[in-house]
Amino acid sequence: MSTSRLRRALGALLALGLTGGAVPAASAGAAGTAGSSDSQWTDSSGLPTDAHGHHPDGVTVPPTAGEATAAVTSTAAAWSLLGPPGGDIYDTAVSTVDPKIVLAGYAPGGSLNGGLYRSGDGGTTWSEVPALHGRSVFAIEFAAGGTAYAGTQDSVWRSNDGGLTWVASNLNIGLNDQVLSIAVDPVNPSVLWAGIGNALGSQKVNVMRSADGGTTWTNRTPPMGAAQSGRAVAIDPNDPNTVIVAFDAGQVWVTRDSGVSWTNRSAGLPASPLFDIGYDGTRLLVGGGQLFNNQYLGLYQSTDLGVTWTPLHNSSWPIPVVHGIAVDPHDPDTILVTTAGTGVHRTTDGGATWEIGVGGTSALSGRSIHFVPGNSREVFLGSDTRAVFRSTDGGASFVQSSNGIAEIDLRSVHVNPRDPDEIAIAFQGQNTGGVYSTVDGGANWKLEPVPPTRYGAVRFAPDGTLYALSTGPSTVAQEGLYRRGGDGSWSVLGPDQGSYYESDLTTILFSRTNPDLILLTGADFGYAGNEATIWRTLDRGQTWAKVYEGPSGQAALDIEIVENGADEEMIATINDRSGAYASSVLRSEDGGTSWFTSMIGLSGRYMNPYLCVSSHDPYVVYLAAWLTFSSTGVYRSLDGGVTWESTGWTSNGGVADLACDPADGRTVYMSLSADPRVVRSVDAGTTFAPFESGIEGVRQPRTLAFAGASRLLLATAKGSYATNLDRDVITVGASVRRNRGQLVVDLTWQGATSADVDIYRDGTLVGTVPNGGAHTDPIGVHGRGTVTYQVCRADSSTCSAKTTVAYGGPPA
Incomplete structure (x- = not known):
């Protein structure tokens, strides 16, 4: 990545670092007062997290080290996208001249490396727009004549052909030119307004105006003092000189002279982040809030342009957090709002009463909602993780309409050992997620009825039972291990350490010989501490014992059983999260009751260590770990982890997973953060060759899984992929x-x-x-x-x- 692009990327991360006034992330193990509004930690994904496991809006991890691609020659693999569709869609817009043209802006977790999708058939199918690949799109608007504008992580872009091709505008405000909101003057479509990200205070220009369709721009930022991100802009349809802007610190400012002077109209509103505005010339609506540290707001209205405010949400709302507002173009009393994790709420009487989670959306976290221009029946909803939903009955029902959007952030994939066509995947957004499954090898996917929390891992037990690890928020459902029953319903098994988010778990392991034995790895979290933990159950999850608790600032990352039939010898890796690269390996010789370090032959500096065991000798164990922030090394043990030796191989990029071939004891696969995204060794880890044809540059490869002996699967931040494994015919x-x-x-x-x-x-x-x-x-x-x-x-x-x-x- 060039220096200028790197600086721009870092600036964008800062611009999107919305925490709503919360304190900076505490160091590992730090704790606030129980129940305080500013308690904050960092979880296993590296994100600021409150005591209940909520992530703040707009904060994500930066691109993985080594994301820049390099030219490589791949071996025989031919990967293809498996699905399911999905992604974090921050905004949608329907063309004002052709209702079949729909655009959807993608911003993973509200941060960088997103893009734009376009549909030419009313949202039935989608394809990515190449011109905006890698640029997150936060806001889209069509002018009356059909010109489209997109607010991206890199300025405003304009399209004159319905979103097929795009050109960039130059805001002339430096590298931190992330545009979070756009409005087009309804009287004069050459007049545009844009809300700009504040880059954690370093970008002082937060509102801009163009009078020539985006060719030139002028600063129209209100006199706020501290910089604030302009999250939403609305223009009076009767007087385009009157403009309202909402900011992420909970402020609303109004101008009646196109930004020459401004008035602060925030009095009466909670000091929580604002995300959307609706204004029809008479009634002003604002919505906002976030789950993080209970920074609630909801929906407010003003009939005097913000002089006074009245809440429109009421006690029927599960959580007063609003991301998007839509008003029926023919009936101002019908209002739809998207919420954080509780779906779409609808009123048909101006807010006197509400229908909650309408149209099957009760588990959705919506980001934007819009009526098709001039149409009271058709509505498009952009959501976290599950992309686009569409209603053709005014919001009474919604159906997913995401075919072709391949941006769902998968954390894990696994295959039923009794049926290679049954696959499960775990996915997550900022504060939502779920589990998908398929029984036909990926042709059709089913959303499992799990609580709508983030999920970090899925795994089938040897008997075919499906399990999943929930990673919060605990306000939605208890974190921990969930199991699917024979009737398709799910039940939580634990471990449960309290009402807060207190167990940050990452890995599930089953014994092949004892169905009652299950092991979990991870770390305590929040008020429970920040120590590495290994949990064990001997009765299929009815009771749990914390059999290992390590130093603060570490996490148990991976675990394997030496499958010699006794279930006595076990190996686990401990990841040092302090940045000191002081990770370690543990062994147990008593079935996990006690653990001791086993480091003979291992380097003293590495992190993120992953394990796999040879399919042909349970005492042959491989370990891959980050040697630096951008390189990986491989070790091998021939005695079940008692001693180790380096294979001598190193790579660019950090290891994301390690998988031993189920049919070949000398073949090992590895996913990496840099190209080549997957590598394969056929000589017991001594050398690796690229194995990535079809997934070059794919974002954040994660876990690998085998579907029988003939197919390899990969979970990534752009969905799941599969490749057939060509076996020798001897x-x-x-x-x-x-x-x-x-x-x-x-x-x-x-x-x-x-x-x-x-x-x-x-x-x-x-x-x-x-x-x-x-x-x-x-x-x-x-x-x-x-x-x-x-x-x-x-x-x-x-x-x-x-x-x-x-x-x-x-x-x-």
Whole structure:
């Protein structure tokens, strides 16, 4: 990334760092007073988090280290998108001249590296607009003549052809030119207004006006003192000199002379973030608030341009947090609002009464909502994680309309070991998420009826039962492990440490031999502390014991069982989150009751260590970890984690997951934060080659999973991907002859690509030999009989068909 682009990216992160006045994130382990409004920690994803697990609006982690792409040559993998559709859609807009043209702005978590999607069939299908790829789009407006404007992380962009092509405007305010809101003058479409992000106070220009369609801009920022992000702009339809702007610190400012002078009309409103405005020339509506630290606001109205305010929300609202407002173009008493996690609320009597979570939206977190211009029936809703929803009956019902939007932020993927076509994925947004499943290999996806919290992991038990880890917020549902029952319903298993968000869990592990044994890794959180933890249940989740609690500032990241049938030997990795790269490996020899460090042969500096165990030898364990912020190294143990040795291989980018091939004991796959996004080793981790054709540059690769032995899956921040694994097809021939009185069998084979092959005689390994295509086996027997051979890739279950030859008589 160039210096200018890096500075722009950092500036954008600052501009979007909305915390609504909360204190900066506390250091690891710091705690506030229980129940205080400014308590704040940092969770396993690196985000500021309050005591209940809420993330603030607009705050996300920066792009993963090494995100810049490089030219590589990939091996045989051919990855394809698997789904499901989704993404964080911050705004939608329908063309004023062609209702079939719809635009949807994508901003992952309200931050960088988003883009724009376009539909030419009324929202049925979508495709990404290349011109805005990598630029988050926060606001979209169509002028009366069909010209489209987009507020992005990098200025205002204009399209004259319905969103197909775009050109950028130059705001001339420096690198921090993130545009969070746009309004077009309804009388003169050449007049535009834009709200600008404040870059954590470093950008003092927060409101701008253009009189020539965006060619030139002038500063029209109110005299607020401290810089504030302009989150919403509204223009009086009867007097375009009257403009209202709402800011993220809860202020509303009004001008009657196109920004020459301003009046603060914030008195009577809570000092919580504002996100949207609606104004029809008589009634002014503002909505806002955020879950983080209970900074509630809801929906307010004013009939005197903000001199006085009256709340329109009431006690029927579960949570008074509003992100978007839409007023029926033909009935001002019908108002729709999008909320944080409780769906769309609707009133048809001007706010006297409300319908809550209408049209099946009760679990949605909406970001924007708009009626199609001039149409009281058609409504578009932009949502966190699940992209676009559409209503054709004025909001009475909504259906997802996201086909083609491949931006859902997946954290985990797993496959039923009893059915390779049954797949589950865990996804999350800022304060919402869920679990999808498919039983046809990804052709069709079903949203599981789990509580709408963030989910960090999914995993099928050996018996096919599906489990998922919820990572809050605890105000929605208890964090911890959830299990799907036989009737499709879900129940929480724990562990439960209290009413706050107190268990930040990351990994689920089942025993292959004992269905009652389940292990979880992670860390305590918030008021429970900040120590690495390993939890164990011996009764399928009825009761839990914290069998390990480590130092503060660390988290248990990964865990494996040495599957020798005893469930006694276990290995876990501890990730140091302080930045000191002081991670470690633990072992247990008593079924997880006690743990001790096992670091012989390991470097003293690494972080984010991941494990996998060879499918052919439970004592062969691989470990990959970040050696620096942009490089990964690989270690190998031949004794179940007692001692370790470096394989000598290092990479660009940090490891995101490690997976051992279920059919080949010497093949290992790794996902990385930089290109190549996936690499493969066929020599037990000594070397790795790119394995990423089709996913070059994909954002944030995460977990890997095998669908049987023939398909590999990858979860990313742009959905799930799959590739078929081409296995060797080995053919073998055998003939018997005598050599100096002894019987020998001459074997020949083709199709094996490994360096060595294993020779099996009557089911017993008789030797591992170089893959030269021929081998002579002295069987040293007398009389008559038969002998059966197989040739396999070394340390693999990829084998030829069995070939039987007879000796001492006619050929078999």
